[in-house]
Amino acid sequence: MAMSGEGAEKTKLKLYSYFRSSCSCRVRIALNLKGLKYEYIAVNLLKGEQFSPEFTKLNPLGYVPVLLDGDIVISDSFAIIMYLEEKYPQKPLLPSDLQKRAINYQAANIVSSSIQPLQNLGILKYIGEKVGQDEMHEWPKRHIGKGFSALEKLLKDYAGKYATGDEVYLADLFLAPQIHAAFKRFNLNMSEYPLLTKLHEAYAELPAFQAGMPENQPDTPSSS
Structure with missing residues (x-):
C-alpha cells in the first residue's frame, strides 16, 4: 500500500497520483494486488x-x-499495468485462456477509451465553459451509461464473481474505479446495470481494491 516518510525513501517504486483519478486508482489496485510497496x-x-x-x-x-521504477518512467495506466504484469508476475492480472484474455482487454479498453476520457476533468471544464453547467453534469452520465450498457452485454456470458470469472483480472481493475465514480461522483442510476452493480459489491469485499479507492488515499480531503 502507499507509503510515506522514511519507509517510502527505501522503496523503489514511486507513483504520481491524484486521489480521485480513476486512472491512478487502477494502478493503485494493481500495485496492491501484487503486494508491491x-x-x-x-x-x-x-x-x-x-x-x-x-x-x-x-x-x-x-x-x-x-x-x-528506478530510472524507468512510465505514464498511462494501461502501459503501467502491463509493465507491472510483465516485471512482477506474482498475482497474474491476465488469464491464461486467450479468449478470456481478449475479453479482459476489450472491457478495459471500453473503460479507458470510450468512458473515462469523456469524464476527464479538462473535458468537463471545457463543456461547462462552452455549453453550460447542466451539460457538464449530463455529458458524463450519458457516456458512462452508453459504456455500461456495452459492458453488460459483453460480460454477461463471462462474469462469475468478478468480470470474467471467479478470479480478479485486468478488466476488474478498470471497472472498479469507473463503477465507483458512477455511484459516488456522478450519481448514475445503476438499476439498469445489474451485472456491474453486482461486481461493485464484490469489489467492496476485496482489501486490495478498497485500499486503492479515492476515499483512502493520502491526499484525500477530509471532507470528501
Whole structure:
C-alpha cells in the first residue's frame, strides 16, 4: 500500500497520483494486488500541479498516473499495468485462456477509451465553459451509461464473481474505479446495470481494491 516518510525513501517504486483519478486508482489496485510497496506522490489536479515543469518532464501530456521504477518512467495506466504484469508476475492480472484474455482487454479498453476520457476533468471544464453547467453534469452520465450498457452485454456470458470469472483480472481493475465514480461522483442510476452493480459489491469485499479507492488515499480531503 502507499507509503510515506522514511519507509517510502527505501522503496523503489514511486507513483504520481491524484486521489480521485480513476486512472491512478487502477494502478493503485494493481500495485496492491501484487503486494508491491510504493511511495505515493500526490499531484493536485485542481491546483494545476500536473502542468508544472517538473511533472511534464515525466509526462508531457500532464496526466496522472506516472510510475517511476528506478530510472524507468512510465505514464498511462494501461502501459503501467502491463509493465507491472510483465516485471512482477506474482498475482497474474491476465488469464491464461486467450479468449478470456481478449475479453479482459476489450472491457478495459471500453473503460479507458470510450468512458473515462469523456469524464476527464479538462473535458468537463471545457463543456461547462462552452455549453453550460447542466451539460457538464449530463455529458458524463450519458457516456458512462452508453459504456455500461456495452459492458453488460459483453460480460454477461463471462462474469462469475468478478468480470470474467471467479478470479480478479485486468478488466476488474478498470471497472472498479469507473463503477465507483458512477455511484459516488456522478450519481448514475445503476438499476439498469445489474451485472456491474453486482461486481461493485464484490469489489467492496476485496482489501486490495478498497485500499486503492479515492476515499483512502493520502491526499484525500477530509471532507470528501
